Amino acid sequence: MSTLNPIAPGCFPRLIFYYFLLARRIGICRALHAFNHYRLWQTFFAELGWEVVLSSPTGRSTVEQGVRLAPSELCLPVKAFLGHVAEVKEQVDVLFLPRIVCRRVAYDWFFGCPKAIALPDLTRAVFDSLPRVVEPILDGQLQTEEAAFRAALSGFGRRTEVRRAWRTAVLAARAGGQRTRAEGSPLHMFGSTAGSRSSSGTAVRIGVVGHPYLLFDSGLSLDVMDRLREAGAVPVVWFPNDVEVERESRKETALNWYYELELLAAARRMLEVDRVDGLLLVASFACGTGAVTNEIVHREAVHSHGVPTVQVLLDEHTGEAGLITRIESFVDMLRLRKR
Amino acid sequence: MRIAFPYMGSAPIAIEGLLRALGAEVVMPPKPTRETIELGSRLAPEMMCIPFKITLGNMLRCLEAGADVLAYVTGSWSCRFGYYGRLQARILRDEGFRFRLLELRHDHIPEIIREVRLLNRGRTSRAVINGLRALRIGWLKSTAVEEVEAQFRRIMPNARDPGPCLVLLDEMLGEVQSTQNPTAISRVRQSACSRFAAMPLKPEARTLRVKLVGESYCVVEPFINFGIIARMGEMGVMVDPFLTSHRWIGFHGFRLNKDEVVQLRRLSAPYWRYCVGGEDQNSVGHLLLAARHGYDGVIHVHPFGCMPGTVVQPTMVKAARDHDIAYLPLSLDEHTSEAGVLTRLEAFASLLEKRKRRHAV
Numbered sequence A: 001m002s003t004l005n006p007i008a009p010g011c012f013p014r015l016i017f018y019y020f021l022l023a024r025r026i027g028i029c030r031a032l033h034a035f036n037h038y039r040l041w042q043t044f045f046a047e048l049g050w051e052v053v054l055s056s057p058t059g060r061s062t063v064e065q066g067v068r069l070a071p072s073e074l075c076l077p078v079k080a081f082l083g084h085v086a087e088v089k090e091q092v093d094v095l096f097l098p099r100i101v102c103r104r105v106a107y108d109w110f111f112g113c114p115k116a117i118a119l120p121d122l123t124r125a126v127f128d129s130l131p132r133v134v135e136p137i138l139d140g141q142l143q144t145e146e147a148a149f150r151a152a153l154s155g156f157g158r159r160t161e162v163r164r165a166w167r168t169a170v171l172a173a174r175a176g177g178q179r180t181r182a183e184g185s186p187l188h189m190f191g192s193t194a195g196s197r198s199s200s201g202t203a204v205r206i207g208v209v210g211h212p213y214l215l216f217d218s219g220l221s222l223d224v225m226d227r228l229r230e231a232g233a234v235p236v237v238w239f240p241n242d243v244e245v246e247r248e249s250r251k252e253t254a255l256n257w258y259y260e261l262e263l264l265a266a267a268r269r270m271l272e273v274d275r276v277d278g279l280l281l282v283a284s285f286a287c288g289t290g291a292v293t294n295e296i297v298h299r300e301a302v303h304s305h306g307v308p309t310v311q312v313l314l315d316e317h318t319g320e321a322g323l324i325t326r327i328e329s330f331v332d333m334l335r336l337r338k339r
Numbered sequence B: 001m002r003i004a005f006p007y008m009g010s011a012p013i014a015i016e017g018l019l020r021a022l023g024a025e026v027v028m029p030p031k032p033t034r035e036t037i038e039l040g041s042r043l044a045p046e047m048m049c050i051p052f053k054i055t056l057g058n059m060l061r062c063l064e065a066g067a068d069v070l071a072y073v074t075g076s077w078s079c080r081f082g083y084y085g086r087l088q089a090r091i092l093r094d095e096g097f098r099f100r101l102l103e104l105r106h107d108h109i110p111e112i113i114r115e116v117r118l119l120n121r122g123r124t125s126r127a128v129i130n131g132l133r134a135l136r137i138g139w140l141k142s143t144a145v146e147e148v149e150a151q152f153r154r155i156m157p158n159a160r161d162p163g164p165c166l167v168l169l170d171e172m173l174g175e176v177q178s179t180q181n182p183t184a185i186s187r188v189r190q191s192a193c194s195r196f197a198a199m200p201l202k203p204e205a206r207t208l209r210v211k212l213v214g215e216s217y218c219v220v221e222p223f224i225n226f227g228i229i230a231r232m233g234e235m236g237v238m239v240d241p242f243l244t245s246h247r248w249i250g251f252h253g254f255r256l257n258k259d260e261v262v263q264l265r266r267l268s269a270p271y272w273r274y275c276v277g278g279e280d281q282n283s284v285g286h287l288l289l290a291a292r293h294g295y296d297g298v299i300h301v302h303p304f305g306c307m308p309g310t311v312v313q314p315t316m317v318k319a320a321r322d323h324d325i326a327y328l329p330l331s332l333d334e335h336t337s338e339a340g341v342l343t344r345l346e347a348f349a350s351l352l353e354k355r356k357r358r359h360a361v
Helices: A012-021 A034-047 A060-069 A076-088 A119-126 A145-152 A159-183 A186-190 A224-230 A242-249 A258-274 A288-305 A320-338 B011-022 B034-043 B050-064 B080-094 B106-119 B124-158 B162-178 B182-197 B216-220 B228-234 B245-253 B258-268 B280-292 B307-311 B313-322 B338-360
Strands: A025-028 A051-054 A094-096 A099-105 A108-111 A132-134 A137-139 A204-209 A233-236 A278-284 A309-314 B002-004 B069-073 B100-104 B208-214 B237-241 B297-303 B326-332
Touching: A025 A034, A025 A076, A034 A051, A034 A159, A034 A186, A060 A076, A076 A119, A099 A119, A099 A242, A099 A258, A108 A258, A119 B313, A137 A145, A145 A159, A159 A186, A204 A224, A204 A258, A204 A288, A204 A320, A224 A233, A224 A278, A224 A320, A242 A258, A258 A278, A258 A288, A278 A288, A278 A320, A288 A309, A288 B080, A309 A320, B002 B050, B011 B124, B011 B162, B011 B245, B034 B050, B050 B069, B050 B080, B050 B216, B069 B080, B080 B100, B100 B106, B106 B124, B124 B162, B124 B182, B124 B228, B124 B237, B124 B245, B162 B182, B162 B228, B208 B216, B208 B228, B208 B280, B208 B338, B216 B245, B216 B297, B228 B237, B228 B338, B258 B280, B280 B297, B280 B307, B280 B313, B297 B307, B297 B313, B297 B338, B307 B313, B313 B326, B326 B338
Parallel strands: A025 A051, A025 A094, A094 A132, A099 A137, A204 A233, A204 A278, A278 A309, B002 B069, B069 B100, B208 B237, B208 B297, B297 B326
Antiparallel strands: A099 A108
């Protein structure tokens, strides 16, 4: 024990050595882009020997906490994210705050939304005290993703293991992506099972277009998919693969936001291949990118395919009753139309 | 070719001069009114930011007036501003208008040069001469407008009567707009200082200084920010916008003045690492600069739902608290009432007054 005594002479370098060997607890928020990349992040940190703490599913209290902290004009998912940070930051000694800036698809750069880029700055401004932060800057113009993670970990020691951990994580993420596409839900990443996907031939099929972090977070979306099933419709979701996203990026209507490009590709697939009867566009109130995407999808669906659309905007005041009424009337309208 | 472009502050004066010198026929966008907003809001997506709605209404008016080419600054980055051109063109085409969309972006430069040559009937030498002349006139007009507005901002808070100041401003801007003669434009610029200095002043001249930061359109366009500069001037507060239409054309359009960008980036680094658009980094940087230069307060304007504008708010609050400077955020959209904004401005002005007295003691 004497070696750990901080007053003993000559123990300071040894203390530093022990500090880097300590297993760390890293907190990841179950919000925003965790719904796309959690498998990657979790595998990576687990491979490094860190303990990954995932915040609990979004509940009423998470949202309320976030609403109290955030400026009122921010969108619901970001407010919920701040609620998750408030919950998880007490339990961990490192917090994971990615900065998603841009990545390359085909020949062009595709960006994250401004809120995703500024997320670490926002979090630092909102909270007075935070644990140490791992902040990979995922900017393809600057560095590869692996280099970003390596740089973010530079203060934590154990550099040599990053490459091996990264390779394992990428493989796990690829497998996770395939499972997401097969199941039509990213929730398997968090260890929960997806609902059954039964489809009968005559039922109305409704394509649902929205960010995974909104659609599959039942605390935010008020279970919009289950509401569709209850109303007697079959919800159709689609997770585009790299080829589809790349094809979409060459189109004239392409948007230079990566996650919106995915939504456009999904909507195109639903309209052209799945031939859905209607489109439900789900976005959060004050979602800036959603305003553009939904307008483009709406014009494409109505003018080129003759498919009706309805837009649902979610915020912390959205009532369940209002949502159910709108969905039921939309489904009824589509049923009449089909007949 | 009858060309039209979105309206913003007094920028159209210089841009119109430039285009006319190039040989294009310009459909001057009408000044925005309540009706423009309503027209734009009817067609635009509901959650779109207010500059989009106003410029959409404006372009509709220009098309009705017979424009057949729409020129937009577009691009692809994180802010929605880069998509204005494409999305508005789509909406207007669905409305049944026929026109050509001219995207002004760095990878379209050959197309722009071709356009200029076409204007001069394909003769390169004439295009070059006219192009240089156009740049000169645009630059002269822009600097003249800048000088007139700077004098206005300086004199207005101290003037005994604000009315004549506003009249003189309109008159001088009209003079710049109506002439294409370089010497006449220079004469207006040179006379600005003396003509404003002739205004009768208040006996005691103790003014408060406020920095105006935020999203470019909201800072530059007096219609959407309810003429914040003139209104605060009437209350005896000098408002110094970090961006004017002249700086928007020169500083942002051609990326002059790199030193300042570097300085602002260095200043704002502890608070804000990445510029995501909407002038967020500049706003943080200018807030810190204002605190350093002894301004009394900072007003931050942004359109409701502006992504960078809202996400930067907690940072601005924190920076203002750290550097002890008064801070007022204003979110503007088509439903913002003038009375509400005025009340907040008056309260802010009296707060500044009180702070100044407390610091003086």
